[in-house]
Amino acid sequence: MYSKILCSFLVISVLFAGCKKDLPVDEDGLLITGRAECYVGNFELLGSDFVTVRSKAAVIDTVAQTINVEVLFGTDLKNVYPQFSLASDCKLEPKIVGKQDFSDLANPKTFTVVSGNRLVRKPYKVIVKF
Amino acid sequence: MYPLLINRFYALLIISFTCLIASCKKEEYAIPDPVSELTNDCIKRTLGPNIATMPIEFAYAMALPKSKGKIISAQVEASIAGGTGTYLEHNSYFTNPSGQDVPVRVGTPSVNDGLTTKVNFNVDTNAATLRYYYTIPEEARGKTVTFTFSSTASDGSSASYKMGPYTISKMDIKRNLAVSNGNAAYVSIEDMAVYNNTTAPANAAKIDLVYLFRATPTTFLHALVSPAADAQYLPGVTLPAGVNRSTKLRKVFNLQDYNLARINVGLYIEDRDFQEINLADAPNYAIALRAEAGTWIQTTDNKYRAYIYLNSVNANGSAVISMLRYAL
Structure with missing residues (x-):
């Protein structure tokens, strides 16, 4: 009978051990992976009505780390929502939590892409023009 | 000694599980008592904010057993008198197989008297559902309004149903x-x-x-x-x-x-x-x-x-x- 009880404890212990996380997570609770890719794949800019304000596709230069985006006449740049498509497992800093102000055309905003392994950081400058 | 304790433990475990499963059992459906007196019910058909000058629509249903008599009248009392266009419909509706609401005339057109809107029945019926359209008056803006629907039957009985309070929008x-x-x-x-x-x-x-x-x-x-x-x-x-x-x-x-x-x-x-x-x-x-x-x-x-x-x-x-x- 003792052996049965012992067996039960062993099974439960193994079950608990099976739930243990293997990979570390960062301060945002995101998985830190082995990927070193770090780039912006696509960029979108939406107006307050959540309709694009781009007049043509954004030009992303992954070497110069710039995003050039041309917007429609009359765009209210104080209230726009940028959207970044990043390489797998990357994250963006600062986080975009709502509308952003891109109206200061002389001082483009910079967003940093952080790779999946959190070791590579690439700042991208978003240059907006009419 | 130990085997005895373990057996008791398993027995207790089984009893606990049995109790748990038993407690999840659904209650048997009981057929409700048949309606033995004049009864009524009401729903608000209009959704969204209540805006002054626009109507709020209700459907008021009333019924009594055929053996008890017929419906004599139906009325609605609003806490704030309705605006122009407030009325209680003198048609009762049923839905035909095509899904359309078909009116059946049951009384004389409603009369508004202050806070009250009333329909007198002129057909022999023991069940009806009347629509009530309350045009929100300007003076109700930003206030709340309540409604008391009531009906009377030929056996002298009456029933009533309260609706609200509904807040009237400031828009x-x-x-x-x-x-x-x-x-x-x-x-x-x-x-x-x-x-x-x-x-x-x-x-x-x-x-x-x-x-x-x-x-x-x-x-x-x-x-x-x-x-x-x-x-x-x-x-x-x-x-x-x-x-x-x-x-x-x-x-x-x-x-x-x-x-x-x-x-x-x-x-x-x-x-x-x-x-x-x-x-x-x-x-x-x-x-x-x-x-x-x-x-x-x-x-x-x-x-x-x-x-x-x-x-x-x-x-x-x-x-x-x-x-x-x-x-x-």
């Missing part, structure tokens, strides 16, 4: 205002009206927006622009003297308030939306508007917030707009 509504480029182009939020070149000068101080249409650039098209906006957003426009307000606007798409658009049931703008929206950093123009788009608006004197919805637009430079307005 105003105006639908289907035609605007056109260069003529009926001056929109006043304060008056909830559109002025043309002739009437605009006399109402210059109340004009908040100018409607204009420009085919080029193609990103301009239909626009609502503050008179005080940058000249590039008012190309070729000569404003009447005194038209100079700077109204804040924020474009919205897919906000098809049912009361304005009358499509997509279930989407409503309420007082709270106007109370909470922050237009402090909104521009004073909205260009490239399309049908079914809208704009949130705040007047320059901060007296009103509004929502203007474009019901339809025409490529010849005209549109039909509807608006909701909230006094701050």
Whole structure:
């Protein structure tokens, strides 16, 4: 009978051990992976009505780390929502939590892409023009 | 000793599980008692905010056993007298196999007497469902209103059903205002009206927006622009003297308030939306508007917030707009 009880404890212990996380997570609770890719794949800019304000596709230069985006006449740049498509497992800093102000055309905003392994950081400058 | 303890432990475990499963058992359905007296029920058919000048619709049902007699009358008492157009329908409805509501006349047209609206039955029936349309009067704005539905039967019995309280919105509504480029182009939020070149000068101080249409650039098209906006957003426009307000606007798409658009049931703008929206950093123009788009608006004197919805637009430079307005 003792052996049965012992067996039960062993099974439960193994079950608990099976739930243990293997990979570390960062301060945002995101998985830190082995990927070193770090780039912006696509960029979108939406107006307050959540309709694009781009007049043509954004030009992303992954070497110069710039995003050039041309917007429609009359765009209210104080209230726009940028959207970044990043390489797998990357994250963006600062986080975009709502509308952003891109109206200061002389001082483009910079967003940093952080790779999946959190070791590579690439700042991208978003240059907006009419 | 130990085997005995373990056996007891397992027995206890099994009993616990049995109890748990037993406690999850559904209660048997019991057939309700048949109705033995005059009974009634009511539902509110109108959804969304209750806006002054618009109706609230109810369906009031009443029935008693055939052996007990027939229905004599039905009435509704509102806590605030309804506006013009308030009535209790003297038809009862049933739904036919095609899903259509078919009316059956059961009484004389309703009579409004102060707070009360009454229908006297003139057919021998022991069950009916009457629709009640309460036109929200101006004096109910911002208040609450309650309703007491009641019915009487030939055996002397009566039944009543209370509905509410319902809060009446502070919003105003105006639908289907035609605007056109260069003529009926001056929109006043304060008056909830559109002025043309002739009437605009006399109402210059109340004009908040100018409607204009420009085919080029193609990103301009239909626009609502503050008179005080940058000249590039008012190309070729000569404003009447005194038209100079700077109204804040924020474009919205897919906000098809049912009361304005009358499509997509279930989407409503309420007082709270106007109370909470922050237009402090909104521009004073909205260009490239399309049908079914809208704009949130705040007047320059901060007296009103509004929502203007474009019901339809025409490529010849005209549109039909509807608006909701909230006094701050």
